[in-house]
Amino acid sequence: MAFKQASVLPGFNLSFGYTIFYMSLIVLLPLTALVVKTSSLEWGQFWAIVSEERVVATYKVTFGASLLAAIINLFTGLLVAWVLVRYSFPGKRLIDALVDLPFALPTAVAGIALATIYAPNGWIGQWFAPGSVLGGLFGSEGLSLAFNPTGIVIALTFVTLPFVVRTVQPVLADIEQELEEAASSLGANRWQIFRLVILPILWPALLTGFSLAFARAIGEYGSVIFIAGNMPFKSEITPLMIISKLEQYDYVGATAIAVVMLGVSFLLLLAINGLQWWSARRLGRRN
Amino acid sequence: MRATRLLAALGLGFTLFAHADTTLLNVSYDVMRDFYKDYNPAFKKHYDARFKDSITIQQSHGGSSKQALSVISGLEADVVTMNQSTDIDAIAEKGKLLPADWAKRLPDQSAPFSSLQVLIVRKGNPKAIKDWNDLVKPGVQVIVPNPKTSGNGRYTYLAAWGYALKQPGGNEQKAQDFVAGVFRNVPVLDAGGRAATTTFMQRKIGDVLVTFENEAEMIAREFGRGEFEVVYPSISIDADLPVAVVDKVVDKKGTRKAAEEYLKYLWSPEGQEIAAQNYLRPRDKGVAAKYAKQFPAVKLFGVDELGGWQAIQKRHFNDGGVYDQIAASIAKK
Numbered sequence: 001m002a003f004k005q006a007s008v009l010p011g012f013n014l015s016f017g018y019t020i021f022y023m024s025l026i027v028l029l030p031l032t033a034l035v036v037k038t039s040s041l042e043w044g045q046f047w048a049i050v051s052e053e054r055v056v057a058t059y060k061v062t063f064g065a066s067l068l069a070a071i072i073n074l075f076t077g078l079l080v081a082w083v084l085v086r087y088s089f090p091g092k093r094l095i096d097a098l099v100d101l102p103f104a105l106p107t108a109v110a111g112i113a114l115a116t117i118y119a120p121n122g123w124i125g126q127w128f129a130p131g132s133v134l135g136g137l138f139g140s141e142g143l144s145l146a147f148n149p150t151g152i153v154i155a156l157t158f159v160t161l162p163f164v165v166r167t168v169q170p171v172l173a174d175i176e177q178e179l180e181e182a183a184s185s186l187g188a189n190r191w192q193i194f195r196l197v198i199l200p201i202l203w204p205a206l207l208t209g210f211s212l213a214f215a216r217a218i219g220e221y222g223s224v225i226f227i228a229g230n231m232p233f234k235s236e237i238t239p240l241m242i243i244s245k246l247e248q249y250d251y252v253g254a255t256a257i258a259v260v261m262l263g264v265s266f267l268l269l270l271a272i273n274g275l276q277w278w279s280a281r282r283l284g285r286r287n
Numbered sequence: 288m289r290a291t292r293l294l295a296a297l298g299l300g301f302t303l304f305a306h307a308d309t310t311l312l313n314v315s316y317d318v319m320r321d322f323y324k325d326y327n328p329a330f331k332k333h334y335d336a337r338f339k340d341s342i343t344i345q346q347s348h349g350g351s352s353k354q355a356l357s358v359i360s361g362l363e364a365d366v367v368t369m370n371q372s373t374d375i376d377a378i379a380e381k382g383k384l385l386p387a388d389w390a391k392r393l394p395d396q397s398a399p400f401s402s403l404q405v406l407i408v409r410k411g412n413p414k415a416i417k418d419w420n421d422l423v424k425p426g427v428q429v430i431v432p433n434p435k436t437s438g439n440g441r442y443t444y445l446a447a448w449g450y451a452l453k454q455p456g457g458n459e460q461k462a463q464d465f466v467a468g469v470f471r472n473v474p475v476l477d478a479g480g481r482a483a484t485t486t487f488m489q490r491k492i493g494d495v496l497v498t499f500e501n502e503a504e505m506i507a508r509e510f511g512r513g514e515f516e517v518v519y520p521s522i523s524i525d526a527d528l529p530v531a532v533v534d535k536v537v538d539k540k541g542t543r544k545a546a547e548e549y550l551k552y553l554w555s556p557e558g559q560e561i562a563a564q565n566y567l568r569p570r571d572k573g574v575a576a577k578y579a580k581q582f583p584a585v586k587l588f589g590v591d592e593l594g595g596w597q598a599i600q601k602r603h604f605n606d607g608g609v610y611d612q613i614a615a616s617i618a619k620k
Contacts, residue, residue: 052606054615112485119490147475147492230433230476232611233618240478244435247352248605249359249377 031262037255049256054232055241062238063264065149066217069156073213074206076157077164084165085172099165102158107222114155115227118146147229152237155224156217163216164209171205172198204276211272218265308341309545314364316351316438317481318502319528322565323368329561330552334545342545350479351438358382358533365537365546368530370438372396373596375531384535398527399553400567403587404446406518407487407496407503414494418520419450422495423468430493431473432483434603434610439480441604443497444470446524448603449588453522467613488514499526500582504566525587528567 038046049055084096102110116122120129120142128135128143135142145151175198183193221239228235238261245254315323327344334342347354347362355374358364359382369375372390375397379387390397408416414427422429434440444466451457451465477483480498487496488510495518503517530550537543552558559569563578575582593599603609 054611116489119492121491146490225478226482229474230478231474231618232476232614240436243478244433245606246356247350247436248600249352249356249381250606253606 034255034258034262037252038259041252041256046256049253050260054236055238055257057233058236058238058241059260059264061149061152061235062218062261065152065156065237066214066220068153069160069217070210070214072153072157073160073164074210077161077209077213078168078202078206080161081165081168081172085169099162102161107159107220108226110158111155111223111226114158114223115146115151118151118154118227120144120146122146146227147235148231149228149235151227151229152224152235155227156220159220159223160213160216163213164206167205167209167212168202171202175201204280207272207276207279211269211276214272215265215269218261308343309542310343310345311365311542311545311549312345312347312363313366313368313549314347314354314358314362315368316354316370317348317479318499318505319368319370320346320348321505322501322562322567325561325565326553326558329557330549333552333555333557334548338545338548340545344549350436352377352436358384363536363540364533365540365542366530366532366549368528370526370528371441371590371596372398372527372529373600374438375529376597378531378533382535384533385531386534389531390529392532393530393550394554395570396527396529397531398529399550399558400528400562400569402499402501402526402528402567403523403585404442404497404520404526405500405503405523406520407498407506407515408518409494410513410515412516412518416495416518418518419447419465419469419522422447422472422497423465424472427472427495428474428493429469429472430475430477430483430487430496431470432480433476433478436478437480437483439483439498439502440476441599442499442524442526444603444610445590445593445599446497446520446522449524449593450520450522453588463609463613467616470613471617500568501566519583519585522586522588525589527590 041049080099084092084099118125120126125145126132128138128145130140130142132142137143143150145154179197180193183197188196219239221237221243224237225240228237228240230236230240238257242254242257245251245257313323313327323344323346327346331342331344334340347357347364349357351370351374354362355367355369355377358367358378367375367378375385375389376387379385379389393399406416406422408414414424415421416427421427431443432440434444447466447469448462451462452459454461475486475492477486480502483496484498484502484506486492488506500517506515530553532543532546532550534543537546553562554570556571556574559571559574560577563569563574563581566581568582569575569578590596590599594602601608
């Protein structure tokens, strides 16, 4: 086989064959079913469904909020990982374990909990409600944290928190102290060490975490639905469109929208992967 | 020795399993949980005594349409108990699991009891809400679940529509404007009835919650009676709650007799009494008279007056329907 490269590791054929089989069974088969189901539509019908004004509004909400949540996690996730790796303090293990909690929690429970906290009468929401201390800073209407796109971003930030932390943490732990010491002895200040030594090493892991968080956020339904308010054209997410199509027993319409989400997500992930590849190569050359 | 005992135990287990008695699966919607929790033990007592059997009833609850979808996709429900007939129609049409005229097989169009949409307001009724036309007033916030994803929301939409239609000089255009006025005052569209209740009661959002009469009783049990008041509008919609045996499933499992008995017993005085205790309006005259105090007389109109569920679904709630037009017009303002 032409694409087979000589490898020191044995078992390539077996493991490669298994990988292809497994990926086909678990990932490609369901996706194919999705596309086959939509293929019963004429191109014009398909376009009419997926380009309907209200559906397009949900793409903006879903992709916009997901992007924002992933960006927020890019910074806060790095911060959390940094603290967990670089410092030792009492309760460190506990906080480390807390990071994974958004994974374990059923998303609906997370959604209800978040809505309870951020609602205008909730623990946090009340401080931003109209006429309250902090709310006054945002005008007479206050700042509404739930039942609008802000609420969606909050929910998505919560459920995607672990991704950046968990991808960055091991890489950060592996960075050799000597590198920083060497940089320091060559006269670099702290900011330069962070920007020129640490960040380039972390960059691929950060991007991976970012794209995982982003992908997860796009498909999220359970936690968002309770805090979104679900107002047409304002805070409806694309998965809700899919659910409401299913409620009308419109399987084909639902899969059509799903195919669009899938396509866009795939392109975005591909782009992020490309960026990762490009940055890895560029940094590789510099080294 | 130990292995033998284990095998014996296993064998015993299998024999028990082989002799297991009739099991029925009732696939139902969300807020029926409380009713069937009371009804199933009563039915078991009746059935076991009469047929010298031991019946087990399993319950599955979820959003009405979602449950119907599961049955179509293969969930083996012996009986389905839904909150609107379109869900059972879908099982007949898309799943071909029961005949299209299923509603004719039991009395009252196969609906053993009904409910209606009432207005739930905060204690003392601070915004003085008396009827549907108070819901369109500026400054009144109305909590309604999303008609696209909830039967409860669809009933509210239709109740408001019917109210406007029946006003002097009412016509379709005025009805649409009126319903648009109601939905303009909706700050949060929850996916289902229970979520809307949470928004109103727990998050304290909104001045009025529109929901089923029996849900009002659930709220009272959950949150206490002093927290809110129930306002009966001048006219409301008769929400028939239909039930049906799923023919294909019972014939395959051999449970037809038990399933039919299970549904028939809903119309018995005992079944009707349990319904009334759960604030579902009974069909039985005697039971209705006994519980008359908790069911104020309200002028009602049926879904049939608006053309029946299938036509309504198509015209109002399908994509691009009247509700979508209303939602679009609100968002653009």
